[in-house]
Amino acid sequence: MTERNLLMIPGPIEFEPSVLRALGEKTRSHLDPVVMKAFSRSLKRLREVYVAPTAQPFVVAGSGTLAMEMAVANLTQPGDKALVVNSGYFSDRIGAMLERHGASVTHVKAAPGAIASLDEVKRALEGGGFKLMTITHVDTSTAVLAPVKELAALGKQHGALVIVDGVCSVGGEDLQMEAWGVDVAFTASQKALGAPPGLAVLLASKAAMATWKARTRPVASMYLDFAEWLPIHEAYEAEKPSYFATPAVNLIMALDVSLGHLIDEGMANRIARHVKISAAFARAWAALGLEHLPKHEAHRAHTLSALLYPAGVDAALVKAIGAEGVTVAGGLHPELKTKYFRVGHMGAVSMNDVSAVTAAITRALGK
Numbered sequence: 280m281t282e283r284n285l286l287m288i289p290g291p292i293e294f295e296p297s298v299l300r301a302l303g304e305k306t307r308s309h310l311d312p313v314v315m316k317a318f319s320r321s322l323k324r325l326r327e328v329y330v331a332p333t334a335q336p337f338v339v340a341g342s343g344t345l346a347m348e349m350a351v352a353n354l355t356q357p358g359d360k361a362l363v364v365n366s367g368y369f370s371d372r373i374g375a376m377l378e379r380h381g382a383s384v385t386h387v388k389a390a391p392g393a394i395a396s397l398d399e400v401k402r403a404l405e406g407g408g409f410k411l412m413t414i415t416h417v418d419t420s421t422a423v424l425a426p427v428k429e430l431a432a433l434g435k436q437h438g439a440l441v442i443v444d445g446v447c448s449v450g451g452e453d454l455q456m457e458a459w460g461v462d463v464a465f466t467a468s469q470k471a472l473g474a475p476p477g478l479a480v481l482l483a484s485k486a487a488m489a490t491w492k493a494r495t496r497p498v499a500s501m502y503l504d505f506a507e508w509l510p511i512h513e514a515y516e517a518e519k520p521s522y523f524a525t526p527a528v529n530l531i532m533a534l535d536v537s538l539g540h541l542i543d544e545g546m547a548n549r550i551a552r553h554v555k556i557s558a559a560f561a562r563a564w565a566a567l568g569l570e571h572l573p574k575h576e577a578h579r580a581h582t583l584s585a586l587l588y589p590a591g592v593d594a595a596l597v598k599a600i601g602a603e604g605v606t607v608a609g610g611l612h613p614e615l616k617t618k619y620f621r622v623g624h625m626g627a628v629s630m631n632d633v634s635a636v637t638a639a640i641t642r643a644l645g646k
């Protein structure tokens with residue numbers, strides 16, 4: 280029975296059988312022309328997914344946290360000032376990372392389930408001198424969706440490079456990297472990109488690459504350094520064999536298939552589907568009397584829901600839903616971890632999943 284369980288956590292998600300078949304194929308040499316072709320196509324497809332025709336993509340073995348640290352390590356030098364628009368646990372994480380890399384960090388923090396207003400962020404930016412500004416597009420701990428377009432515009436107006444944590448958004452939420460002036464946006468394979476965990480994905484704008492090139496000291500980590508990865512990615516995109524560190528060959532093959540599905544669906548259709556499914560889930564939550572953690576509808580993600588436990592119900596509900604055949608996630612935000620649970624709805628999610636999840640939660644609540 281366990282293999283028929285429906286995995287509805289905010290990553291990893293349910294993957295398309297064609298993606299898993301690609302993962303299970305014979306492992307080829309990372310220099311094999313078939314792998315080169317898939318790598319090259321994946322990089323090009325990522326520019327389409329991010330709507331960033333001139334950005335430099337990087338795909339490196341590792342999780343989303345590695346992608347996060349790649350952004351921070353390449354763009355931070357000791358003493359740089361960074362502004363973190365903090366909407367939860369993963370904003371805290373990037374703030375801590377920036378500090379480790381020597382930045383002086385200011386947080387514009389909101390209560391869990393909320394996000395700072397544009398005015399608050401503007402006032403903080405007016406404080407001046409920020410080299411970097413970070414935004415968590417969807418903070419997976421709270422399901423808060425940040426207004427990236429408006430925030431990025433503010434960051435640009437004040438001369439900051441804009442870094443977007445898109446781990447829980449890219450491929451599921453609207454993100455027009457280049458038009459919105461985003462300089463770095465990163466994600467991981469296991470969420471709305473629809474491939475198993477293990478790949479860190481990062482796209483950098485021309486301005487981000489220029490900032491990296493202008494560093495006065497080398498990047499401390501060799502594995503994270505754009506200097507190591509840039510020639511490799513340029514070679515792979517040109518389908519020329521090259522080596523710095525062994526790519527996760529099977530994951531690249533799976534990512535290529537998954538990105539093909541995204542492109543075939545069309546990004547606009549894909550985003551619209553996530554909006555439609557999250558609206559269907561919202562109707563189900565209302566019918567079940569479940570309240571969202573993010574109070575304002577405009578701040579609710581389309582890739583997951585964070586729901587407060589009703590009175591008299593606690594974290595045992597997550598286990599009970601699991602016993603009904605659907606795996607959901609508990610709370611994550613340290614301040615109210617035990618007060619809510621989370622349902623992921625990204626990637627190949629469908630209306631059938633809405634019905635299955637709603638039925639499982641109804642049965643679990645009944646018990």
Ligand code: PMP
Pocket residue numbers: 290342343344345347369415417418419420444445446447467
């Ligand atoms: N940022 C966000 C918004 C995330 O949701 C996650 C993973 N849940 C991460 C960063 C870290 O990614 P990973 O777990 O793949 O390291």
